[in-house]
Amino acid sequence: MKELIRKLTSISSPSGREEQVRAVIKEEIASSVDEIYEDKLGNLIAVKHGGKTKVLLAAHMDEIGIIVTDIDEQGFLRFGNVGGINPQRLVGQRARFTNGTIGVFGVEKLEENEKLTLSKLYLDIGARSAEEARQKVMVGSVATYYHEFCDLGDRIVAKALDDRIGCAILIEALKRVTKPQNDLYCTFTVQEEVGLRGARTAAFGIEPDYGIAIDVTGTGDTPEAERLAIKLGHGAAIKVKDNSLITHPKVKDLLTGLAVKNKIPYQFEVLPFGGTDSGAIHLTKEGVPSGVISIPCRYLHTPSEMVDMNDVEAAVRLAVAVMETKLD
Numbered sequence: 086m087k088e089l090i091r092k093l094t095s096i097s098s099p100s101g102r103e104e105q106v107r108a109v110i111k112e113e114i115a116s117s118v119d120e121i122y123e124d125k126l127g128n129l130i131a132v133k134h135g136g137k138t139k140v141l142l143a144a145h146m147d148e149i150g151i152i153v154t155d156i157d158e159q160g161f162l163r164f165g166n167v168g169g170i171n172p173q174r175l176v177g178q179r180a181r182f183t184n185g186t187i188g189v190f191g192v193e194k195l196e197e198n199e200k201l202t203l204s205k206l207y208l209d210i211g212a213r214s215a216e217e218a219r220q221k222v223m224v225g226s227v228a229t230y231y232h233e234f235c236d237l238g239d240r241i242v243a244k245a246l247d248d249r250i251g252c253a254i255l256i257e258a259l260k261r262v263t264k265p266q267n268d269l270y271c272t273f274t275v276q277e278e279v280g281l282r283g284a285r286t287a288a289f290g291i292e293p294d295y296g297i298a299i300d301v302t303g304t305g306d307t308p309e310a311e312r313l314a315i316k317l318g319h320g321a322a323i324k325v326k327d328n329s330l331i332t333h334p335k336v337k338d339l340l341t342g343l344a345v346k347n348k349i350p351y352q353f354e355v356l357p358f359g360g361t362d363s364g365a366i367h368l369t370k371e372g373v374p375s376g377v378i379s380i381p382c383r384y385l386h387t388p389s390e391m392v393d394m395n396d397v398e399a400a401v402r403l404a405v406a407v408m409e410t411k412l413d
Contacts, residue, residue, distance in 0.1 A: 099150030135265025141293035144251030145277030160212030168278030284362035296366035320350025322379035329364025336376035
């Protein structure tokens with residue numbers, strides 16, 4: 086499974102430009118589903134039939150990135166954010182555009198006590214003039230972090246584990262499930278990082294009876310970290326609440342019961358910030374009972390996110406258990 090994660094995280098596909106990762110996912114799951122299609126916004130929806138109840142399982146394909154807003158006379162790029170970017174984490178890091186162009190983040194000279202903002206940063210792609218820069222990129226070009234996948238044994242580090250790890254878990258679950266008890270709509274969504282947009286349109290079209298997102302969550306297990314109960318290596322996290330969702334009791338009880346029954350390591354998640362695709366799914370039409378299977382992740386929205394493969398395996402097993410449980 087690590088090779089699948091390596092492949093998915095190596096792709097540059099920021100919000101709104103998910104074409105490359107969508108093509109790889111489609112190839113991975115084509116032989117494991119009954120039907121596969123792409124909706125008008127670009128969500129990839131894979132259907133596996135098994136019963137009358139519709140269960141939507143969602144993992145988002147997009148990642149955070151930047152977008153070029155201006156090119157100066159010397160060829161340096163100014164940029165804005167696509168999703169949640171922290172300026173403090175950019176200086177000296179590298180970015181890659183979807184066409185392969187690579188640049189380094191630099192910063193203007195700051196006055197003492199001046200706060201670092203995106204407006205004080207630039208991207209250096211090695212161009213000597215605006216004309217040379219425009220041969221490689223243009224205003225509106227988008228890029229993502231450029232960092233390699235690192236295998237640390239039980240733990241792995243990569244950019245875009247938010248949420249390529251969710252995509253990998255959903256792919257693996259589709260390959261493992263043998264007796265689906267519901268009609269499964271495994272949806273690889275677009276534009277989650279800019280407002281849960283793909284999940285909103287996908288859920289409206291599918292009209293599911295239940296919704297479950299598979300996404301990362303923050304941890305509280307590093308020095309002087311925020312007080313959160315989530316820890317790497319302690320199992321899949323069953324979300325109770327975040328800023329976009331209070332998990333429906335029926336879904337929370339379902340996930341908890343399946344984890345206990347199948348001896349799957351789990352922990353409960355109460356997150357005081359953020360949200361997932363279930364935040365949009367549960368508000369669709371008359372409402373959809375929804376929840377989240379979360380993967381604990383350190384260093385969220387940085388070029389070096391970290392997850393534990395034992396938690397990943399637990400999440401796969403829990404997703405399969407949902408797929409093979411008859412719901413009504």
